[in-house]
Amino acid sequence: MAHRWIATRPGGLDVFVFEEHDVPVPQAGEVTISVRAAGMNPADAKHVATGAGDFPRAIGYEVAGVVTAVGPGAEIGSGPVAVGDEVLAFRISGGWATEVTVPAQDVFAKPPSLSFGEAANLLLAGTTAAEMLHVVGVSRGDTIVVHGASGAVGVSVLQQAAWLGARVIGTASPSNHDVVLRFGGDPVAYGEGLAERVRAAAPEGVAAALDCVGTEEAVAVSLALVADRGRIVTIAAADRARDEGFLAIAGARPASRDFRASVRADLVQRAGAGELVVPVARSFPLADALAATELLMGQHPGGKLVLVP
Template sequence: MTKQWVAPSAGGSEVLTFVDVDVPEPRAGEVTIEVRAAGMNPADTKHTRAGDPSAYPMAIGYEVAGVLSALGPDTTIASGGGAVGDEVLAFRIAGGWTSSITVPAADVFAKPASLDDAQAANLLLAGTTAADVIRVTRASGRDTVLVHGASGAVGVSLLQQLRLLGTRVIGTASESGADTVRRYGGEWVAYGDGLEARVRDLAPHGVDVAVDCVGTDEAVDVSLALVADRGRIVTIAAQARATADGFAAVGGAQPESKAFRDSVRQRLIDLAAAGQLEVPVARTFPLAEARAAAELLESGHPGGKLALLP
């Protein structure tokens, strides 16, 4: 028996409930993880607001870091091997806001020693989303890329992954996020009135790719104005505008995106292990205070990644 956060009905942080759940013994192809940190992502409470009625109660949390406490018969983890006591991270799972969880071994990887638990628990959802955006837009070292919301979790991972390609990146953020954009290789520009003109001043020869990580009309309108090929504009937050204006929107539930994101997990872990992909964590909370942490997450200004510590 352990404690786990669930949404018993549709809603955000206000409906979250801490309940007792059984932790099943792992079967073949499964492992049990003693959770040391649970990652937090905007998708956590976004999905609890819009789930199918049959999905409730909905367990929350897509990624964790911890220690293997049990393995099913003849089972190895995705990165190979695995033994009780090994430090691991897991994504994509369901119900990670807990202190112990049994999950498919195919979603579990050895944790790099260079990452602490809170960082490891926040690496892959943002990281795989950023990698998927690069796939869809075909961004390369020859391009100038505009990233809206570059100081957020996906934006920070995207800045780093594009830097490895040698790509020039212009990143929008508030003034408080300017140092973050610059730290990870971007050229900062403030969002708000006059954004299009400010970007044109920085890139007089044009912008090849635009990535919307915020979902605002400003981000979409400026992207459409600056990028000639709508096949090289992508959003992770404005599905309705993408449909209406004929550009791409990506999400982890899309079959092609899901398959790709699963395929790049080990590569991103290897980059983090080599010090080439950082995960800035702003704050941690005890697991029992998940509702307060979720309220901060929903505010849109957490200042970096958040993690729950059982």
Template structure:
């Protein structure tokens, strides 16, 4: 039988004021499904972008359930069903990505998207590992970053940036990352050289890497980030953005997003590797704050301010 639970939905397109906490009936899991009691829901810019006003809004998709990743415990498994990492029993700690409707007390999701949670990770950390982590991994993958190369990361102190710095370090690359001065310690903590964005950025970057840059990875999408990438990296196949889609089309460099089939396929298959890295302490998820599930709109406002200082999670 299903239970009455709560979950956040967007009832319209706009800001956090369009969100409602509604009663939802969570279906019992069928074959190939798992019901998870949510202990933490990860929060990502993709969450508020999902219900932002835009030219392509489709009102027939409303209400939109929010939340692409969670951590929690298995409540029930469908018949003859194992989770993606094998086995699974009620009470086991798990994380799940990429799902729909994670801002909730409970979710029933495909077992193929559910993995055992490493002991080392707290629920808020586990709930915030995979969206940023798979995005970062794909950025490094499509630009072909290798050992001993010097790469440029725009927005190095944000969630995707921090994951890029760590994963690039594991590949043996040297990273130089743009950030605001107050976030320099974060950039240094993850093994990169920080540089302040703003006027004169290109010159500062040239001085830091006289041998040049092999690749540029942009997580912010500003014209400054794109212009300096184009000025510093000759091979446009080694420039990637997750934000400046129209510039990418105009200038002939790569733009990637989770909705693109190639991106979705790569991000799905890299999940076990990232969980293994996090489980062994080689990939960490800095969490800034947690909020009660009831405070999702306030938490999204903090996230949207652009300066949360780490990941945010909702706690049912």
């Protein structure tokens, strides 16, 4: 019997239940994965809290593991697949589980160079970062500011911006400046006087602002530094974006969903080649998912968290 985490209704961690369940036999175009690592993202808990989707709902959008069954005619996003193949999957439903049956198109061969934990945490943050850079048109020679540059999405933005030939000014607490430096950014401390510090760090001017945190400071500084509101994007302050006329993106929006699906294969390939690093801070047993979620939501964990069945 397999196990998984579900949310019985909208709410906090009190609505999460660890249950036994029967894993469906894969149908045409599906595969079953024995989960070796489940990725964790703030969206896992936030979407339950806001009531997004139907309930009860299985939790978890990305995993890595080993194929245990293949449905008729199934071919994964990276090509042919067979039982025993090591894979990663995103975006799926119900990844916080010991085993899961998912659409084959959302599954990709796991690069041998990636651990299961790294692979399970690659694509939600990676595709979000890719879309942020895409919608504001970052290109070679641009200097951009990234708010929350030491977080999971911010770290991916830093690396992907380097591929594009852009310079990144990354806001972070002083204790996380080493993370920004490690991934090629120029760190500045957030807090009073942030706009002035960014201007001093980028006398050439800031072409675009990418907000990964949604704070009032991040929004205000972005608006102060970037005149063209079409070159400001947030993933965490949708209401302010609507009010102030700048961009907000979210995975549930059709345009975001389609773009993020289109870049998955490239990100997997680059990660396999060592061009995209996924820092992993800590692993938890799957049964301890609530304690892991409290750490994820309550403080900066210093990297991605992994649930291990």
